Every structure is written in C-alpha cells, then in structure tokens.
Amino acid sequence: MGGGGGLWELCRNAAAVPSPAQRGRVRVGASGARGLDDPLARIVGAVRAATGVDFSHYTPATLRRRIERRMRAAGLTTMDGYAALLDRDHGEAAGLCKEMLFAVTRFFRDEAAFRVLAGRAVEGLMAGREGPGAIRVWVCGCATGEEAYSIAILFAEARERLGRDDGVTILATDIDRRALELASLGAYSDAIAEEVSPERLARFFVRQGERYTVAPDIRRTVDFAPHDVTRDPPLTGIALVSCRNLLIHRDPPERRGILERFRQALRPDGFLFLGTGETPDGLEPDFHLLEPRATLLRRSPPPPPSS
Ligand SMILES: C[S@@+](CC[C@H](N)C(=O)[O-])C[C@H]1O[C@@H](n2cnc3c(N)ncnc32)[C@H](O)[C@@H]1O
Incomplete structure (x- = not known):
C-alpha cells in the first residue's frame, strides 16, 4: 500500500522479538487458564480460529463490552448463548473481530x-x-x-x-x-x-x-x-x-x-x-x-x- 517495500525491508531486517505468545501467554484462550468451559475463552478462541486475530490480552471489561454489543444485536442474553452462536455462524466471528478493532x-x-x-x-x-x-x-x-x-x-x-x-x-x-x-x-x-x-x-x-x-x-x-x-x-x-x-x-x-x-x-x-x-x-x-x-x-x- 503505497511504496511499502521500504517498510517490509525494515521488518525483515528487524531482530525477531519473542512475542507474549512465545513467552507463554494465554490468560483467556482456548488452551488458557480459564479453559474451554469459560464462555469468554471460547469466544476469544473462536475469533482467533476464524480470523487469526488474538484478543486474549484485551482486558475482560473491554471484551465483555464489545461482545455484549454483538449479543444485543443478535437478541442474545448470555455469553454461553453467544459462544454457541459463534460455533454455528462463522460469519459472526468476523463481525465480532470488526467490533473489537473498531477504530474511532x-x-x-x-x-x-x-x-x-x-x-x-x-x-x-x-x-x-x-x-x-x-x-x-x-x-x-x-x-x-x-x-x-x-x-x-x-x-x-x-x-x-x-x-x-x-x-x-x-x-x-x-x-x-x-x-x-x-x-x-x-x-x-x-x-x-x-x-x-x-x-x-x-x-x-x-x-x-x-x-x-x-x-x-x-x-x-x-x-x-x-x-x-x-x-x-x-x-x-x-x-x-x-x-x-x-x-x-x-x-x-x-x-x-x-x-x-x-x-x-x-x-x-x-x-x-x-x-x-x-x-x-x-x-x-x-x-x-x-x-x-x-x-x-x-x-x-x-x-x-x-x-
Ligand atoms: C482506537 S484505534 C486508534 C487509532 C489512532 N491511533 C488514533 O488514536 O486515533 C486502535 C487501532 O489499533 C489497531 N490495532 C489493534 N490491535 C493491533 C495490533 N495488534 N497491531 C496493530 N494494530 C492494532 C486497530 O485495528 C485500530 O485501528
């Protein structure tokens, strides 16, 4: 986008830094401490699987706020219900990802x-x-x-x-x-x-x-x-x-x-x-x-x- 070659040259030359993932993250995640039973973890895991974007280090309050907005739009009242919706409807993960990244x-x-x-x-x-x-x-x-x-x-x-x-x-x-x-x-x-x-x-x-x-x-x-x-x-x-x-x-x-x-x-x-x-x-x-x-x-x- 534009003359991005220079940017990627910089990226390639940059020393790789261990990411939080490589250093053993996952506080909220499919394999994380909260485990598969936690609807928030299931939701984050489903978005990561569908879009590659990992929101596991967003604060729980931010996650909840954005998820609740999507829940209201879908007429749902529980996180479990919303996690089940993500399992059924793969397009919803993209919608939630968009909501999470929404840039003001x-x-x-x-x-x-x-x-x-x-x-x-x-x-x-x-x-x-x-x-x-x-x-x-x-x-x-x-x-x-x-x-x-x-x-x-x-x-x-x-x-x-x-x-x-x-x-x-x-x-x-x-x-x-x-x-x-x-x-x-x-x-x-x-x-x-x-x-x-x-x-x-x-x-x-x-x-x-x-x-x-x-x-x-x-x-x-x-x-x-x-x-x-x-x-x-x-x-x-x-x-x-x-x-x-x-x-x-x-x-x-x-x-x-x-x-x-x-x-x-x-x-x-x-x-x-x-x-x-x-x-x-x-x-x-x-x-x-x-x-x-x-x-x-x-x-x-x-x-x-x-x-
Ligand atoms: C709230 S907006 C802020 C936009 C602008 N910096 C400003 O202050 O007006 C946050 C932006 O960060 C981007 N973002 C979120 N996670 C990111 C990541 N891991 N790497 C790069 N950009 C990210 C989002 O897509 C979004 O465009």
Missing part, C-alpha cells in the same frame, strides 16, 4: 498533544536532519490514516518553516486490512472540516465533490502496511513512534510487551508519542517523560563514554 480516530485527535509533538519533537528532528530520507516515523495502529497524515502535515509545516527539503518517511501500520485500504486512499468526508483548520484544508487537501483527498506531497510521505505489533518484528531505526489509543484496552503484560518493541524500534534519542493518559510503565529508566499531558517521551541518550 480523527485528524489531530487531541490538538494540544499534537501541538506539543510539533514543538518538542517534529521541529527538532527536522532541524537536526542528517540527510535525505533520514527521519523514519512509525505510526502503529494507524486505523484509517488520520493520525499518520496529521503527523505528515506537522513535518511538512516544519519543513516549510525551516526551509528544508523532503526528508521524512512515515510507516503506518495496522492489523486491520480494511482500515488500511481506506487509509491508503486518503479520501475523507467533508466532516473533517471540523477537525482540520481551513488553512490546513486549503494547503494539504484537494477538494473533490463532497470529499477531501490528501494532497500528493503529503500522501507520498506515508506508506501503509499490515503489521501486528504483538506478533510481528518491530521496525528499526525509528526517530518517532506514534502509538495512540491502542494500548489502552490491553492488560499490563501485553502493554509492557508492546512498549518493549517500541524501545527496540527507536533510535537511542528517539521519541515515543502515546495516547493521552496512556501509561508508559516499564520504560524507565530508558525513557523520560517530556510532557505528561501529551504523553510524549524521549529515549535517553546513552551515557558518554568514560575517559
């Missing part, structure tokens, strides 16, 4: 946080750029693309302010291929006028009837590709990882596993941009929080060599 997203979601990102990370990275293509950004859990394009816009604005030429590649990944297809099109309804300022709409989008399409110079900056952050090797040599509102529904061990992947992906002085309120537990002492409100962290540079 928007351009510049939490504007204040994006202002902090622009001022404290993007501007500095652009000013200190070492050569063409030198800045690599990974947007993990990019959904339909709004976050990746928002960041591309921040880099374009910094580039214009500093009088620099191109020099940023944004690698945007998600587990949801349908979302990636939409992201790749870069075409959005005119409702985005509520999220994007008139100046940015005029400069970075092309109006086509009822839709706004991302301008070619912004679209060119972003590659989209499928990637499961809990299983696939992390990317490497990344200056900025943005992963917003993906950690929030996970249990602490899985959150720590994902954060560890980001630590491995980032350059020694790289930035990590999480969703507002998402806790970066487990990253100390390698990272320090630059701005708590925006959950913007920086990897600490290595200590100077001793003389």
